[in-house]
Each structure stands twice: as C-alpha cells, then as structure tokens.
Amino acid sequence: MDPNLSQLILAQLLDKRLVVLQRRLDSLPVELTEREASFAALQAEADEVAAERKASLARSHDLENQVGTRDERIAKLEKSALESTDPSAAQVARHEAESHRKANSDAQEEALELLERAEVLEQKHAEVFGKIEEMEEDLNAFRQNVEQDQQDLQKESEDLTARRASYIDKVPSPMLTVFETLSGKHPGKAVVPLKGDSCGGCGTRLVPNDRVRVQAAKALIRCPNCTRILVTLEMWAEASETVEG
Ligand SMILES: [Zn+2]
Structure with a gap:
C-alpha cells in the first residue's frame, strides 16, 4: 500500500475544515455590514422624524403669527366699521373682518393639529432613539466579537494549514x-x-x-x-x- 495515499486523505480532511473556517471568516464582515446598514437606516429614520417634528412646530408657529396679524387687522376693521358714517363702507369692513375671523379659525385648527403631530413625533423620536442606543451597544459588542472571532478563526486556519503541510511534505x-x-x-x-x-x-x-x-x-x-x-x-x-x- 502506498502510504502517500493516506497522507492525501489526511490533508483533504483538513481541507474540509479549512473550507468551513473560510466560510465563517467570509461571513463575518458580511454580517457586520448588514448590521451597520440597519443601524444607519435607524439613524436616518430618527433624523427624518426630528426634521418632520421641527417643520410641524415651525409651521404651527407661522400660523399663530398670521393669526396675530389678522387679529390686529380685525380690530382695526371693526373700529372703522363702528366709526364709519358710510353704511356700505361699514358693511365692507365688517365683511372683511368676518373673512379674517374665518381664516383665523382655520389657521388655529391647523396649528393645533400640527402641535399634536409634533407631540406624536416627539414620542416616536424617543422610541427610535431608544432603539438606536440599544442597537449601538449590540453593534459595538459585535464589532469587538468579530475582531476576536476573526483572530481565532485565522489562528485555527493557520494551525490547520501547517498541519496539512506536515501531512503532505513527503508526498512525491x-x-x-x-x-x-x-x-x-x-x-x-x-x-x-x-x-x-x-x-x-x-x-x-x-x-x-x-x-x-x-x-x-x-x-x-x-x-x-x-x-x-x-x-x-x-x-x-x-x-x-x-x-x-
Ligand atoms: Zn468519479
């Protein structure tokens, strides 16, 4: 029996293990990339929620300002209607004041809805932020483990490669x-x-x-x-x- 044939089988059995090790080594950076992508997506979601909340508050603030301006205008119109000696001019002023009141009522309703929306978004942001913190912790732990795992797998792979070489060093x-x-x-x-x-x-x-x-x-x-x-x-x-x- 040619003993070299047995040596080839031994080397090959280590090759099988090396294939598995290599697959695990290859999968680690892939998994890290996937986790980092999920983390980035969550951060983007938090940014989006924060931006929408900010825009809702700004729009609500604008509406309140417009209401203030219209209130001043309404006061002036009512005063001029009262003081006017021309009934049709007084009528026009009252009519204009009424349309401003209607606009203010709509604006206040919209401003209130926007404030409610901002509150919901604030809660959502807090939730997403909580998830981000949790995920960041996991991700950091995973990053450290990946490094350790990579070193361990690399070492195991080198040991197996050395052992493989020793099996076949006398094969013609x-x-x-x-x-x-x-x-x-x-x-x-x-x-x-x-x-x-x-x-x-x-x-x-x-x-x-x-x-x-x-x-x-x-x-x-x-x-x-x-x-x-x-x-x-x-x-x-x-x-x-x-x-x-
Ligand atoms: Zn065959």
Whole structure:
C-alpha cells in the first residue's frame, strides 16, 4: 500500500475544515455590514422624524403669527366699521373682518393639529432613539466579537494549514500536483473512497481491472469520469479516525 495515499486523505480532511473556517471568516464582515446598514437606516429614520417634528412646530408657529396679524387687522376693521358714517363702507369692513375671523379659525385648527403631530413625533423620536442606543451597544459588542472571532478563526486556519503541510511534505511531487489541482477544483473532495464498485465522488462504475488496482492501493488511480483520486473505504475510514483523534 502506498502510504502517500493516506497522507492525501489526511490533508483533504483538513481541507474540509479549512473550507468551513473560510466560510465563517467570509461571513463575518458580511454580517457586520448588514448590521451597520440597519443601524444607519435607524439613524436616518430618527433624523427624518426630528426634521418632520421641527417643520410641524415651525409651521404651527407661522400660523399663530398670521393669526396675530389678522387679529390686529380685525380690530382695526371693526373700529372703522363702528366709526364709519358710510353704511356700505361699514358693511365692507365688517365683511372683511368676518373673512379674517374665518381664516383665523382655520389657521388655529391647523396649528393645533400640527402641535399634536409634533407631540406624536416627539414620542416616536424617543422610541427610535431608544432603539438606536440599544442597537449601538449590540453593534459595538459585535464589532469587538468579530475582531476576536476573526483572530481565532485565522489562528485555527493557520494551525490547520501547517498541519496539512506536515501531512503532505513527503508526498512525491507528481502525486501532489494531481492532488492539489483536484483540490483547487473540488476543495475537500479531491480524494474519494471506492463505494462498492463505484466512484464515491460521481457514482461511475469502475471496470474490474481499475477496482482491483484501487484495492491494491499501490498507485494513484483516478476515476475515469470525474478524475478524482480513488482509495479504498478502509484507508478512508482509518484516515478519518486519525484526524478526528
Ligand atoms: Zn468519479
């Protein structure tokens, strides 16, 4: 039996772990970006609410000012109506005063609605602000954890890579080249066990002669279909035990 085949299986078992580690490493910045985006959206919502509240208050204030100006105008019109000796002029003045009173009544109603709206918005702003504070705390904790997790995963990945190198450092170069090329194509799946009389990778049935050669395990035999390296189930199981243990 060629012991180098077992070394390839060992290296590949670590490749599987490295694939998982890399996936986790890749997902961390993605999750951080998502959380940061949610946080920014919440901040934008708070800004929007604050801006609408400010605009409501300003508009309400404007309306109150207009009411004040109209009140002065109404007082003048009523005075001139009283003092006027011309009945039709007095009528016109009273009529104008009445239309100003109507406008004031509408304006006061609108101003009150705007004040109520501002109050609702103030409450909403407080709610959103509460969420922002909570989220900021979570986000900061997550940022710190991400850094720690990244360091841990990176360290684990380096350890596994070093261990992988130690498994294959005596494998002859032609065999290693085949293995690494296949590993590039199928990470963690370059070597597969023979299952019954079929390739464990693609299920292709092997001709008896190839099966015998895989069982002999004296050379590198590849699946005629998927080109993966074939080994016996026994070698496969033994290597798995070694790596787990
Ligand atoms: Zn195959």
